[in-house]
Amino acid sequence: MSGRRVLGLMSGTSLDGVDCALCQCQGRNQIELIRLWSAKFSSTLTRRLHAAARGQATSWETGRVHHELGRFYAQVAQEGLHNDSVAAVGLHGQTIFHDARKQTSATFQIGEPAYLVESLRVPVVANFRAADLAAGGQGAPLATLFHRVVFAQRGQYVAVNNLGGISNVTALDWTDRKSREPRILAFDTGPANVLIDLAVRELSGGRLKQDTDGRWAGRGWIDIEQVEEWLNHPFFVRKPPKSTGREDFGEAFWRYANARLRKKRLKREDVLATLTWFTARSVAHTYNRFLRTPEKALPDRVILSGGGAANPVLREQLGVAFSQYAPATQVVTADELGWPLNAVEPAAFALLAHYRLNHWPANLPTTTGAKRPCLLGQVADP
Numbered sequence: 209m210s211g212r213r214v215l216g217l218m219s220g221t222s223l224d225g226v227d228c229a230l231c232q233c234q235g236r237n238q239i240e241l242i243r244l245w246s247a248k249f250s251s252t253l254t255r256r257l258h259a260a261a262r263g264q265a266t267s268w269e270t271g272r273v274h275h276e277l278g279r280f281y282a283q284v285a286q287e288g289l290h291n292d293s294v295a296a297v298g299l300h301g302q303t304i305f306h307d308a309r310k311q312t313s314a315t316f317q318i319g320e321p322a323y324l325v326e327s328l329r330v331p332v333v334a335n336f337r338a339a340d341l342a343a344g345g346q347g348a349p350l351a352t353l354f355h356r357v358v359f360a361q362r363g364q365y366v367a368v369n370n371l372g373g374i375s376n377v378t379a380l381d382w383t384d385r386k387s388r389e390p391r392i393l394a395f396d397t398g399p400a401n402v403l404i405d406l407a408v409r410e411l412s413g414g415r416l417k418q419d420t421d422g423r424w425a426g427r428g429w430i431d432i433e434q435v436e437e438w439l440n441h442p443f444f445v446r447k448p449p450k451s452t453g454r455e456d457f458g459e460a461f462w463r464y465a466n467a468r469l470r471k472k473r474l475k476r477e478d479v480l481a482t483l484t485w486f487t488a489r490s491v492a493h494t495y496n497r498f499l500r501t502p503e504k505a506l507p508d509r510v511i512l513s514g515g516g517a518a519n520p521v522l523r524e525q526l527g528v529a530f531s532q533y534a535p536a537t538q539v540v541t542a543d544e545l546g547w548p549l550n551a552v553e554p555a556a557f558a559l560l561a562h563y564r565l566n567h568w569p570a571n572l573p574t575t576t577g578a579k580r581p582c583l584l585g586q587v588a589d590p
């Protein structure tokens with residue numbers, strides 16, 4: 209069983225750029241972070257990706273941006289690697305469409321891998337979600353394997369909650385010490401930063417892209433009743449496995465929410481406070497509904513990752529929201545455990561590429577809903 213140095217590249221639903229994690233993978237259960245770097249999309253590329261993700265790009269434009277993004281990834285990878293060697297790449301790409309409903313299922317990640325193959329001359333694994341979808345699964349979430357390998361703890365019930373554009377949770381219940389594996393549930397809980405980012409962008413007239421450190425939300429008043437009403441959205445009622453995206457909690461939801469909040473004359477700080485609470489509240493509400501163990505316990509510990517974990521107001525609101533159901537639940541961040549917040553997702557795709565190149569199935573059918581364990585990703589060889 210040989211080790212392999214793999215570069216993982218992840219661009220999430222926030223459409224903010226790419227995070228790159230150079231990792232050493234060994235066997236099935238060892239992964240170490242060597243180096244991490246990130247690059248923002250240019251404003252032109254951001255605009256084009258937003259249009260594509262909204263369904264407003266023609267097939268010609270989608271083709272162009274697919275290749276443009278492929279060249280961008282190759283450049284960022286090569287510049288970040290300097291002279292470091294790498295044996296393979298795991299490229300998630302940028303999701304511009306994801307629909308996991310059985311009759312109409314489709315998923316589309318763009319960013320042509322051939323440019324990475326050409327510049328690095330190593331195998332590039334991409335298109336990770338299609339096989340699971342074809343096997344009847346949701347094609348998501350896929351970082352579960354990584355969470356299991358890195359964060360599961362015998363004797364404990366932990367949850368890993370990534371706060372990207374969308375929020376997803378991996379619950380690892382290993383309270384039964386004698387059991388060989390933890391009981392695992394993983395699914396999207398709803399929005400994380402998507403609505404917050406859209407609100408800030410619009411309410412600052414395009415000047416700001418995110419509510420850095422929760423500066424606006426921290427000064428606002430929360431419309432608690434409005435948030436309770438939003439929790440009636442069908443997504444929160446649906447049982448896991450489930451996944452969501454900008455299709456449910458993106459531009460259309462923001463336009464509707466903004467209209468409601470404007471009618472009530474909320475200030476922009478109030479809008480941000482309310483949307484941030486919507487994220488925190490929907491996460492806790494979802495845990496209470498779907499993550500209680502047979503003994504009716506909630507996780508001992510919640511490990512936060514992704515950009516939203518850097519927002520102190522969101523972190524504090526999550527603490528408040530959890531305390532309604534589980535006063536003993538401890539909230540920590542992944543970087544307190546040695547994994548920088550934006551390393552978790554790209555490292556997960558490095559591990560998935562390593563699994564693919566070893567011909568090891570990497571989806572967990574109980575979490576994605578697939579009929580069988582599948583090899584995830586398609587390999588482009590140099």
Ligand SMILES: Nc1ncnc2c1ncn2[C@@H]1O[C@H](COP(=O)(O)OP(=O)(O)O)[C@@H](O)[C@H]1O
Nearest residue numbers: 220221222372373401418420421514515516519
């Ligand atoms: N210091 C911060 N304060 C508040 N929000 C932040 C901060 N840093 C990052 N974010 C949020 O995190 C988002 C990016 O998170 P990321 O994990 O990259 O998501 P994705 O995987 O969807 O790209 C940004 O769009 C922003 O909303």
Ligand SMILES: [Mg+2]
Nearest residue numbers: 220222224225
């Ligand atoms: Mg990102």
